[in-house]
Amino acid sequence: MTQQTHADNTPRTAVELVKLRKRYDDNEVLKGIDLNILEGQVTCIIGGSGSGKSTLLRCINFLEVYQEGEVNVFGKTIGYGMDEQGNRELLPKSLVQQELSEVCMVFQQFNLWPHLSVLENVMAPLRWVKGVPLAQAKQRALELLTKVGMEHKAEVYPLSLSGGQQQRVAIARSLAKDPKIMLFDEPTSALDPELVGEVLKVMQELAQEGMTMVVVTHEMGFAAQVSDQVVFLAEGKIEEQGPPSKLFNAPSSPKLQSFLETWSSRNGAAA
Secondary structure, eight states: OOOOBOTTSOBOEEEEEEEEEEEETTEEEEEEEEEEEETTOEEEEEEOTTSSHHHHHHHHTTSSOOSEEEEEETTEESSEEEOTTSOEEEOOHHHHHHHTTTEEEEOSSOOOOTTSOHHHHHHHIIIIISOOOHHHHHHHHHHHHHHTTOGGGTTSOGGGSOHHHHHHHHHHHHHTTOOSEEEEESTTTTSOHHHHHHHHHHHHHHHHTTOEEEEEOSOHHHHHHHOSEEEEEETTEEEEEEOHHHHHHSOOOHHHHHHHHHHHHHHTSOO
């Protein structure tokens, strides 16, 4: 994928996780995650149910408050600062949102506003967040709908669309915020099988354009074809990570081998 670089041609780190830990009461879901994601890179996170995949993604966007470690986005620690005594403290929500202005998340559920048309849904962040004038916002929204193949549905309402169409509109709405990093939390899991391909195609095109993407997915074929690195989580830890050719063709971890065998038996084909 296309990667942005420093002056010395080394890729810039977009997301860095350092000893990241997340607990819910006595249940530790993430157990010291270290992960580096470069700008322009597609990272797919795979693993079984309860392995911590979605929690990891939500910690990057600070939708979940992590207790230990760091989430750094373009070098800034997200969610925490230091008080006058040098102790770590939570930052105000408004400041966290400002620091995450270049990060967008696409969820399993589409979260479109049902009372707004498709066009109005995509215009919303342009108008309400960025303050773009109406005519300019409409033009940009139509461009983004064309990008995801949904311009012909601009005037209809979300409930008249298929799940795949709604997800493509949700992606267009995220793109309206001009993100540098896009997080995808199993974006096809709520879709009927015949609709999965149209969403994955849009995501693949974004990857080819150099969008930095972190994707929690159960679509092993997509992860194998599109990702630069695959991260396999098991019981809140990174069990194995590396290029997809290595993880899917020659996994070294017995847990990953078992996971892929189970996936293949359920889906009738290897990744």
